[in-house]
Amino acid sequence: MTDTPADSPAAPAAPWPQPPPSPYPALAASITGTVVLPGEPGYDTVRRVWNGMVDVQPAAVVRAAGADDVAPVLAFARRTGLPLAVRGGGHNVAGNGTVDGGIVLDLGALRTVEVDPIARTVTAGGGATLGDIDLATAPFGLAVPLGVVSGTGVGGLALGGGVGWLTRAHGLSVDNILSADVVLADGTQVHASAEEQPELFWGLRGGGGNFGVVTALTFRAWPLPAAVYSGNLVYGPARFENALHAFSAWSADVPDELTTIISFLVPPPEWDQGNEPIMAVGFAWAGEDHQAAAAVVNRLRDLAAPDAELVQPAAWLDWQSAVDDLFPHGSRAYWKNTSFNSLDAGFIDVLARRAREQTWRGTGFDLHHMGGAFGRVSEDTTSFPVRDARYWLNIYGFWSDPADDVHHTGFVRELAAEADPYAGGGQYVNFMGADDPALAAPSVYSGGKLARLSALKSAVDPQNLFRRNHNIAPSAPEPPSVQRQ
Structure with missing residues (x-):
């Protein structure tokens, strides 16, 4: 062993480990909306949902400015492995519109409602509320079968069913959906209707938020007296x-x-x-x-x-x-x-x-x-x-x-x-x-219907990215065909 001379320079200290760079600036740069992080102004407001018992801390709340912001957020969630929650009106009683330590994709700015009074159709953004639709349709003497609290988000309500004051006269909200614009788990945008993507269209109407992010829904509207x-x-x-x-x-x-x-x-x-x-x-x-x-x-x-x-x-x-x-x-x-x-x-x-x-x-x-x-x-x-x-x-x-x-x-x-x-x-x-x-899937859906929904899930979301919901797990080795544009 050789002694180090007293006048030899000391060995350089090991560099202090640096934290990895934050991934959120790149996410913010990829969208036109905003990314709100813990500690930033407004975070405590945008993280909250209607149910006050659901008090969690998302890693980020992404407030989409339009449908094109959805795919980059989904890609970010896939890449980081962070859990994802999709929020429309944030009124879901189970609190599925937020997630602790994950990414909240907030569609609340997508509230445009367009009414065609001749065709009696209404197209609403994925963040619209019941009140938004009622305000838009009432001047034309029309109504869409929806729920009973005007602050409820239309997307979550309609994809789950939609029970309200017109149920016996005109059916559920799902019975009046004519088409949906959907961003799938891989970022693909598709249009689902009875003619296009019919299997996806079937699953969306009652299967909740299991199959993609719905950025717009078109409904049939019905005449109502003043x-x-x-x-x-x-x-x-x-x-x-x-x-x-x-x-x-x-x-x-x-x-x-x-x-x-x-x-x-x-x-x-x-x-x-x-x-x-x-x-x-x-x-x-x-x-x-x-x-x-x-x-x-x-x-x-x-x-x-x-x-x-x-x-x-x-x-x-x-x-x-x-x-x-x-x-x-x-x-x-x-x-x-x-x-x-x-x-x-x-x-x-x-x-x-x-x-x-x-x-x-x-x-x-x-x-x-x-x-x-x-x-x-x-x-x-x-x-x-x-x-x-x-x-x-x-x-x-x-x-x-x-x-x-x-x-x-x-x-x-x-x-x-x-x-x-x-x-x-x-x-x-x-x-x-x-x-x-x-317990939702086995307790809600019958055997044949659950198997069909699981097969659809395998086709459009095999990794179960959309799992912050009443979840339908992917299965079935031979899923139905879903064409991607």
Whole structure:
């Protein structure tokens, strides 16, 4: 061993390891929109979704300025392996429009709505809301079958199903989609319709966000009168069983023009209905003949006279936004749902008893009357899971205080469990909560339909890039053909 002389220069220190360069400047340079990172101005605002219980920290929120921004973001997610969430309106109760530590592709700026009043078609961007479409169509006396809260994103709603006040008259939102512009996982842009990409078109209508980023949807629109005959018949707790039995008999043969949704909740103070739970039979008539509508509603009054009511023609925009204030942005939300084929005595007893136990504000449940145009669509026309359901129960929470989390989620779970023995088994992805995604595909879709959806997934997204959803996993070695442009 040779000693180093005392006057020899010291060996150079090892260089301090440098962090790798950030990949986000290159991503920002590849798009015309903006990339918002943690710590930057506005990040805390753009990362949030409607459900206040979903409070996560994405690695980046990419706010697309147009459809051409989508492919570079998908390429970035594939290259980095970061999980990807696609957000339209951000109203999904499960919080699928955001992801912790991943990339959020925010389509919120794609809100253009174009109406062709002659052809009765409406084309909406992937970030449009129900309110955007209603504002655009109302001046022409037209409406698209959508949901019931105007802040809901059209893309997520329509791809999952779309249940609302026109369901019995004109079907679900998926039944009224004429075409979709889609960016696939590999960045390819395709147009899907009954004539082009028919298998993809089938899967999009009920399969949710599993198959690509939908940048625009074209819908069929329907004529509506300037004032829609609508309202609520209200029953107090002592009348719940009687009113439900009457509704069961009455709803068996009401015309398709009438869609009804029964709501059980403690009303907010501004409704001026007191502090006890109520049963409100809400209805909307999708036709010009108000006398015929009144006659139908009178038949229910004859069977079970309401304790109170508010029935009058209303502008469609007013009716569509009537419950918006009940579900403000940031609500803490937890939902469960299932379909039913009848309102038998046991099920009625469960609904009435649980409704009376609901002595607080912050939870509720709706019973949607299905059938009509919804039920006349054949099971295989779309990928929506169930077409023979007569009723659909949605149990929902909408509270603000985290201290209520355990109690209110418990109420939702317990009611769902008590109702389950009477259920028809249908599950609707748009009403499924955050703890449902892993089980969604096998619990929502039938065997043959699930196999077909999985094969489609293999064709268009074999690596499951679009997995931040109620996921349909890719499978099937022989997927259907999807042509890429």
